[in-house]
Amino acid sequence: MQDNGYLDLFFAEANEYIEVLNNGILTLENQPDDEDAIAAVFRAAHSLKGMAAAMGFANLTELTHQMENKLEELRAGKLVVTTELIDLLFAALDNVQLLVKQIKENEGEEPAEFNFGDLIVKLSAYSENHEKEGSSQKQDSSTEKSLTLSSEEEKELAVEKKAKEKIYQLGVSIAEADFANVRAFMVFKKLEELGRVFKSNIAKAEVEDYEEDIDELEFYFLSWLEKAEFEAELEALSNASLNYLQEVKLQDFQSSSERESGELKKTNALNSFQSNSTVRIDIAKLDKLINMVGELLINKTRLQSLNIGKSKFNEIIPQLDRLTMELHHIVMQIRMVPVGVMFSRFPRMLRDLSNDMGKDIDFIMSGQETELDRSIIDELADPLTHLLRNAVDHGIEAAEIRKEKGKTEQGKIELKAYQKGSEIIIEVVDDGAGIDADNIAAKAVEKGIISQEEVEQLDKREILDFVFHPGLSTASKVTNVSGRGVGMDIVRNTVKKLDGQISIESELGKGSRFTISLPLTLAITQALMIKIAGDVFAIPINAVSETLTMETKNIKQLRGKDCIVLREQTIPLVSAAEIFAEEDFEAPKEETDKLSVVIIKNADRQIGLIVDQLLNQQEIVIKSLGNYLQDIDCISGATIIGDGDVALILDVRDIIA
Known part of the structure; x- marks a missing residue:
């Protein structure tokens, strides 16, 4: 069995890479030439393969390796995006997800046998008959280029480049014949007549004694010549042919560097792995922290209700209030996740x-x-x-x-x-x-x-x-x-x-x-505190339109039911005490000419809820009622108030329904 810490990290990162692959392949289906998408899915497949190999998951390693191969060929310009390729990549990704799921269910053990069907064979065979048209032609800019510059070399090149010089990247094929070293040397000599060699895959000093066959020379080159003129000069080479020629802009190095490091500027689903100062937190630990902040808020409210009098204590309470609110805000932000x-x-x-x-x-x-x-x-x-x-x-x-x-x-x-x-x-x-x-x-x-x-x-x-x-x-x-x-x-x-x-x-x-x-959140919210038949209740503030005190003579009748007219809108009236009558609540016996009413809303419907007393607005910590009490009509939860008593939270949807 694998170490649980490593397994948790593997599953978390594997799911992120799977998401990048899923989004990236979808992007390629609609935008086949999106180089950023190609680079992102290749990196994700490569990283997932590396993780699988490190964990010893052979089947997962083999499958992601085949995906990586096809994506590398796509990145090198050897393949073109087709419906068949997209379907193959999605089929492979589905199997990757299934494998990861089975490994998790088996507590870190990969299934001894996993039936890929003919998927591996199809992936492996998908190459020769789907080469990108013109990919083998010498002038195609999609020809694979192995020569790259480090970030330090890019900076050096930027310094060396003179005002009107152009930067070219080119590859020259050396014909198969005797004295290939001599022919390679002549290529260097020709280039030096046309400009300056900045970097090559084989140094000029090494050409003469180079022991392996020289098939191709690659260069980063500085010249004042225009591309067409430069190309014409190179075409005149004997026993060597121009494989590719591409002008490079200085800004291309920056974007290239960013692509290689995974720091793409575009903000979308493909860029989930940008380097940032984040850490992974177990959701259970985060929930525990939320509960602790909730308890802190409850105790702060209880302290405020003590009303000790003038003392140092009363000076500290506002500071405690401010710090508690800041802590609450930060913790709630931690819980927030982009949809x-x-x-x-x-x-x-x-x-x-x-x-x-x-x-x-x-x-x-x-x-x-x-x-x-x-x-x-x-x-x-x-x-x-x-x-x-x-x-x-x-x-x-x-x-x-x-x-x-x-x-x-x-x-x-x-x-x-x-x-x-x-x-x-x-x-x-x-x-x-x-x-x-x-x-x-x-x-x-x-x-x-x-x-x-x-x-x-x-x-x-x-x-x-x-x-x-x-x-x-x-x-x-x-x-x-x-x-x-x-x-x-x-x-x-x-x-x-x-x-x-x-x-x-x-x-x-x-x-x-x-x-x-x-x-926005389920844990902590603002609420209007009210009294019904002597008990304190809470109404989430986002369900409250307004509160008012009205005279009983303003109550109207519509189809035999009480209502009021507020700003030319007819609003039904409901007595909160009557709603909970069957729950042993008693309506106040004394007659009164004035009523306290809370206008509550749900979607485009609202009613006036008659209560005994309007208390205050405060922040409450929402607590579940548990399995045995969760289905009580018109009650959605509970909270602890300043005196330590429990106040039930009204379910506005049930009341209005």
């Missing part, structure tokens, strides 16, 4: 799905830099996967149907993320068939979810919400992708568990938009 970490898995999935279903889809992602709590990101991947699969399967029509409808044959799916106030919004948008609200209503009535009379009272948004009901599917046929009526209820339940909400907008024939709203 791009999660988004990066989806382009490959969309590519494979669209290919399998014969659909042409343009998949666009935006807002990958938006940050979200790590615990939320881990839970959100499956719901987004389901929404995207549905968009491909049910949303985007076949090309011929889109053409008949006057749409472009290529469909479009967008995945967006952005911050709005204290929430993160994630949207899945497609320009497909849309959702038929009438069909949804009919299915709901058919399954006995609602009566025909009741459904006629609902608006379109309320009808579309039935999509999230278990077992309700409007798909005309079941596929291996979706259509069984399972999954959408799980999507909603998962989002709800994350203290978020999901809504649908859809227009038949034009497309759909699924919008997920999530809190």
Whole structure:
């Protein structure tokens, strides 16, 4: 069994390299000549192979070695990107992922036998019949060049270059014949007539006594001649031929150096391995730190509530408050992760799905830099996967149907993320068939979810919400992708568990938009403290629109229910004490002319919650209720307040629903 510390590091880095390979191969499929992408995937395959070899994983080493070989040939300009090559590389990558998964499941032991099928043979054989057109021609700039400059040599060349001189990189082939050393010497002599040799793969002083065959000479060369003139002079060489000639700019050395060191300037998914001052932290340790900061906040609140009086103690409290807030802010930032970490898995999935279903889809992602709590990101991947699969399967029509409808044959799916106030919004948008609200209503009535009379009272948004009901599917046929009526209820339940909400907008024939709203973090938040029947409760501040004190005479009746009119908007009124009546709460017995009301919101709906008393706003640490209490209606968690008592946190979604 391998050392656990090394294994953890291997799995963490292997998954990062796999992600770079996945993103890079996708980039190459769409941009075959992207040199940065080629360099990135080659480095990732090379590094993954090296790690696998160091850990003694023979099968993984062999597979990544074959990938590296093909990518090296691609980098050298010997191969051209084709659909076949992309499919082979993806097939190899899938096997790499499977191997890494099996090694992890086997606690660091690689399976003794792993069936690659004919994948290794196909990878190995993919060369001769797929050479890049013209790659063997002498003037092709893609000819492999082995001569390179160190960073120090690049600096030296920059100093030596005179104002009007040009820098050339060239290769000259020496004909197979006797006295090859002499012919090589004549090449040097000719070049010295045309300019200055800065560096060569074989030094001039070594040519005469060079014992091996000299097939090719490579140079970095300085000359005042224009490229065409220089090329004409070299063509006149006898028993030697120009293999390649390329003018090099000084700025090319900088970008080349950056590519070799993995420090590309472009910021995208391919550049995950830029050198930076980061360390890996076990998520369990980070969670423990979060809990400790939470306990510190609780104890700070308790200290503030002691009200000892004027003393040195009261001078220290503001300092403690400031330091605690700073520590809280830093720790919460540590938990934040760009959603791009999660988004990066989806382009490959969309590519494979669209290919399998014969659909042409343009998949666009935006807002990958938006940050979200790590615990939320881990839970959100499956719901987004389901929404995207549905968009491909049910949303985007076949090309011929889109053409008949006057749409472009290529469909479009967008995945967006952005911050709005204290929430993160994630949207899945497609320009497909849309959702038929009438069909949804009919299915709901058919399954006995609602009566025909009741459904006629609902608006379109309320009808579309039935999509999230278990077992309700409007798909005309079941596929291996979706259509069984399972999954959408799980999507909603998962989002709800994350203290978020999901809504649908859809227009038949034009497309759909699924919008997920999530809190920035789940651990610590600002809350409005209130009293209901003598007990203290907390309402997350992002669910509060406003608070007000009103006279009972301003209460109106609408369809037999209490409501108020606020800025020309009718808002239903609900008594908090009545909501919890069955939980042994008692409404206050005394009559009063004034009521304390909290206007709470969820999506585009809001109600007025009547409470006994409005207390204050404070930062709370959200605690889980545990497995036995987690399903209590209208309660989402608990927190410890200043006097050491427990205050329950209201679940606004349940109250408004």
